[in-house]
Amino acid sequence: MALTGTAQPTPAELAHGRNKAEASAVAERLPPLLLAAERIAATVEQGVHGRRRTGPGEVFWQYRPYYPGDELKRLDWRASAKTDKLYLRQLEWSASQSVYLWCDLSPSMAYASRRDLPTKAARAQVLALALSNVLARAGERVGLLGHPEPPSAGRNVTERLAERLFVDARDPENAPSLPPPADLPAHAHALLISDFLSPLDELQAVIARLAGRNIHGHLLQVLDPAEQSMPFTGRVRFLGLEREGDMLTSRAETIREQYIARLAAHQDAMRDLARHAGWSMTVHVTDSPAAASVLALYQWLAADRRLRR
Numbered sequence: 486m487a488l489t490g491t492a493q494p495t496p497a498e499l500a501h502g503r504n505k506a507e508a509s510a511v512a513e514r515l516p517p518l519l520l521a522a523e524r525i526a527a528t529v530e531q532g533v534h535g536r537r538r539t540g541p542g543e544v545f546w547q548y549r550p551y552y553p554g555d556e557l558k559r560l561d562w563r564a565s566a567k568t569d570k571l572y573l574r575q576l577e578w579s580a581s582q583s584v585y586l587w588c589d590l591s592p593s594m595a596y597a598s599r600r601d602l603p604t605k606a607a608r609a610q611v612l613a614l615a616l617s618n619v620l621a622r623a624g625e626r627v628g629l630l631g632h633p634e635p636p637s638a639g640r641n642v643t644e645r646l647a648e649r650l651f652v653d654a655r656d657p658e659n660a661p662s663l664p665p666p667a668d669l670p671a672h673a674h675a676l677l678i679s680d681f682l683s684p685l686d687e688l689q690a691v692i693a694r695l696a697g698r699n700i701h702g703h704l705l706q707v708l709d710p711a712e713q714s715m716p717f718t719g720r721v722r723f724l725g726l727e728r729e730g731d732m733l734t735s736r737a738e739t740i741r742e743q744y745i746a747r748l749a750a751h752q753d754a755m756r757d758l759a760r761h762a763g764w765s766m767t768v769h770v771t772d773s774p775a776a777a778s779v780l781a782l783y784q785w786l787a788a789d790r791r792l793r794r
Contacts, residue, residue: 519647521775522614528776529619529783584620584786585669586613586646587630589679589707590653590660592726597771598711605707606657608771609678610650612705615779616676618643620786630675631665662727663691674786675702680712681755689758696762703785704759704766705778706752713770715744 550570564572594606603611617627621642628636629649637645653660662683669675675695681688681704695702711717717737724731734740752768759766765785769778 519614519644521611522618522643522647525611525615525776525779526618526622529615529780583626583628583636583670583673584617585628585630585636585667585673585675586617587664587675587677587679588613588650588653589662589677589681590650590657591662592657592660593662593680593682594707595657596709596712596726598709602709602771605680605709605771606654608769608775609705609707610647610654612707612769612775612778612782613650613676613678614643614647615775616782617646619779619783630667630669630677636673663687664695666694669695669698669700671699673700675700676705676782677702678705678707680708681706682751685751685754685758688755692758692762692764696764702759702762702764703782704755704764705782706755706766706768708768708770710770710772712748715741 550572559573561572588606588609590606590609594609595604597604620627621638621640624638626636626638627642627646628634629646632649634645634649662679664675664677677691692702715737719737720733720735721737722731722733752766756766758764767778767781767785769775
């Protein structure tokens, strides 16, 4: 007797189907994020001039007058012959550097207090990708901290980083709140983006580990506006997103001043940790323009580089 029925898929076929579905989900989310990052990068580039600063390179930048003490071999005799002054030929800085980015994608970053606001995780990813876009256009090498791929330059850097960030974002429950140990090359730059609401001793250990390898770093704290001002009133239950437990208060407004003071003290302590390591720190709130923070990050990187070359 012949049997009829539907053939069952093999485990390999099931795995292939899951991977294909996940890839499709990632592909659907990539364009909006990349488009937002591209718009921000284009805005930022209007406020900067690429890597145009003096330094070792081969591309002519500008002439400047000769001052006593300047090296005579840098004089441009042809330009000087046209006037009664001596001029030096300056070249544009052209040596690239490695910049490592890290985004906190843990459960606490999934918070948004209003529907018209992005989550902290979404804004962190847009900030990282927009900065990588600007840096890649300027010829810098960009990579993700915690990933085995070395930093790279080129037109497709931002797309590659976006794909890796989306893969990381698929499992927020197991995502770390602070960067994992990584063997970065000395004198590289690291940008860490998080809400940094972790215990200070854990953050101090991360900074010390990286600064001990002469990594030049910056902390970008991303917060929701409600986390800045604590606007809640009346009976409110605060839910811990990372197993901290819940808290119920009958009059939330009575703890507002205490909360704001605790947050300010935490941020001051973070700035102290950063300053002692030769790092820096800024705060971005998700209801503020992303372009302003990206421009500040780019300027920090450019200024830090000029000071250290």
